[in-house]
Amino acid sequence: MLLKAILLSILAFPAHRAFCLRLSPAPASIAPEAGVPTETPIAGNYTGHFRPQVHFSPPVGFMNDPNGLFRDASGTYHLYYQYNPTAIVAGNQHWGHATSTDLYHWTNQPIALFPHLNVTGIFTGSIIIDVNNTSGFFPNQTNGVVAIYTGDGSDDENQRLAFSTDGGFTFEQFSGNPVLAIGSRAFRDPKVIWHKETQMWVMSVAFANDRAIGFFTSPNLRNWTHVSSFTFHVIGDVYECPNMLPVPLLEEDGSVHETVDLLWISINPGAPLGGSISQYFPGHFNGTHFTAVDEEIRLADFGKDNYATQFWYGVDGDPLEGGALSIAWASNAQYANDVPTGPSEGWRSSMSLPRRNFLKNDAEIGWTLVSTPFDLRPAIGAELASSNSLGNGMLVAQGGVNESNANTGTFMIAVNITSLNGGALGNDAAITFIISSSSSGESLKAQQKLSGDHSLVLDRSNTRGFTNSDFNPQVETELAFTEEWDVVMTIDRSVWEVFVLGGKRSATLLYFPEGILDRVEVATEGLGEQTQVSVRINELSSTWPVATTA
């Protein structure tokens, strides 16, 4: 009955509002509803045809935004996520939970936060570690965990606290909730950081329909003062999931010596390609106000399926090392409720690869985000083919066709091209990637023009497992480079990610083939004689047990 009610309430909303806005009003209850496990992890079956093998996806049910990302003192990464355990569409939002020590091998944990009295949906939020007991929640410990989340009620969205004395596994609601309420139906997604300079907690939170980001400060997480709002707006109909944090500045020589502040805003709907995407602003936060370096529009991803990025809290050590860590929801609100993994495999949505992020004031393109996959080694499997001197030629790799084999349908492709201007570069110079299915003839195709407009096109139109008018057949970007070009590309059963030019541009795209993609072809043409091309093709190494509860 409940499931049916949720489905009907979702369907009743116009398509563009059916997602993060005002999800399903589920009945308020104190106890978790019947059928939702409270103390044990939910079992997942990771063998499915579309199941990513190195990306995180929920055991069953529907997932959206990453939430509460933090790393604890033992080095364990925590990932919480917007989770509907009772249906394969958005609604009935809980916080699912998983942990990992390498960001690829995940252990599913019991659901962490459940709807409760006055809060029908536990919406997006963040987690901090209250080492100084500023909140007063932690009489005896310096590793207390506080979740700051949006409680969604029937006519209000407000910010609430839940605290955990056991390291983020079980939570207690703060009796003084909500800690921040302005009587708005569109006030959500608090991301809290500790601002050392002012010794204050700083929350960025979306005045969603006003397309503004509010900054609030607090000494104790309980009392919040509005200090400014960032109101610059050009693209997007609604703002969500802001993040504001210091990020290492990458120098031209690859070194890092200082940080720059980054304001990240997720927009949905209203992305240039439709639906949801993220936008970012390099700038400076002075304790109360964020000032962007300029008014350029910078999208974080040129694909269609990368949204609601959140950055990890509490990454120890030198913040200049390794970059700011993030993960995004790899889908688009336009069709997240419709992708074919739901009916056939009982789950919907995966996360992006975890990423290291830097800001760079690049000599060629100015301020840009540089994002690369977090150390992929735990996720890389056997080498299938490689060449250090491809020149104008073709390299082909064959992957497995046995669907029971966990690495089937997965690839990692890396290419470096150097000395592009060594010799005559043809007008048709290009590198083309075709990842295809020998059984169905379907394929993904990527083509980078190495002369002329330097366009890069990613094409998913020759896959037949999903038909949806908003599922753009291809995406395109133009890149600035002269002597060198490089890519790291992962193919993971239904998630395709591409990082070019050392991560200066990246894209996440979903794809849903009927057949198994089991062949990779990398071909170059129009290159001069001195141009060096090295290519390596591996399979990914599944990070999931075949059927798992933990």
Ligand SMILES: *[C@@H]1O[C@H](CO)[C@@H](O)[C@H](O)[C@H]1NC(C)=O
């Ligand atoms: C997992 O799903 C596959 C189909 O993808 C099925 O063949 C298999 O029996 C399932 N395993 C378990 C333990 O349910």
Ligand SMILES: *[C@@H]1O[C@H](CO)[C@@H](O)[C@H](O)[C@H]1NC(C)=O
């Ligand atoms: C729930 O909401 C009612 C009405 O606004 C309020 O009186 C009550 O204190 C709230 N209870 C909790 C636990 O938030």
Ligand SMILES: *[C@@H]1O[C@H](CO)[C@@H](O)[C@H](O)[C@H]1NC(C)=O
């Ligand atoms: C904790 O207190 C120390 C000493 O006052 C301060 O340097 C540090 O920034 C504080 N950190 C947090 C997260 O409260």
Ligand SMILES: *[C@@H]1O[C@H](CO)[C@@H](O)[C@H](O)[C@H]1NC(C)=O
């Ligand atoms: C934490 O704060 C509470 C409330 O102020 C206080 O009772 C307790 O002694 C504090 N604990 C520590 C370790 O500072």
Ligand SMILES: *[C@@H]1O[C@H](CO)[C@@H](O)[C@H](O)[C@H]1NC(C)=O
């Ligand atoms: C804190 O420590 C005291 C003394 O050991 C103990 O009585 C009390 O139960 C502890 N409180 C919590 C919340 O763990």
Ligand SMILES: *[C@@H]1O[C@H](CO)[C@@H](O)[C@H](O)[C@H]1NC(C)=O
């Ligand atoms: C801070 O918030 C608490 C409730 O959490 C409230 O009791 C207290 O009056 C507030 N203090 C100030 C200075 O606003």
Ligand SMILES: *[C@@H]1O[C@H](CO)[C@@H](O)[C@H](O)[C@H]1NC(C)=O
């Ligand atoms: C922070 O920036 C705002 C806006 O530019 C300015 O009004 C304020 O004085 C600055 N605060 C500090 C501490 O510099």
Ligand SMILES: *[C@@H]1O[C@H](CO)[C@@H](O)[C@H](O)[C@H]1NC(C)=O
């Ligand atoms: C497919 O792979 C599984 C697991 O490696 C193996 O048990 C099975 O025999 C293979 N099937 C075929 C047809 O090769």
Ligand SMILES: *[C@@H]1O[C@H](CO)[C@@H](O)[C@H](O)[C@H]1NC(C)=O
């Ligand atoms: C590309 O260059 C990077 C940096 O030098 C190197 O780590 C990587 O192994 C190279 N990849 C290939 C396919 O040659």
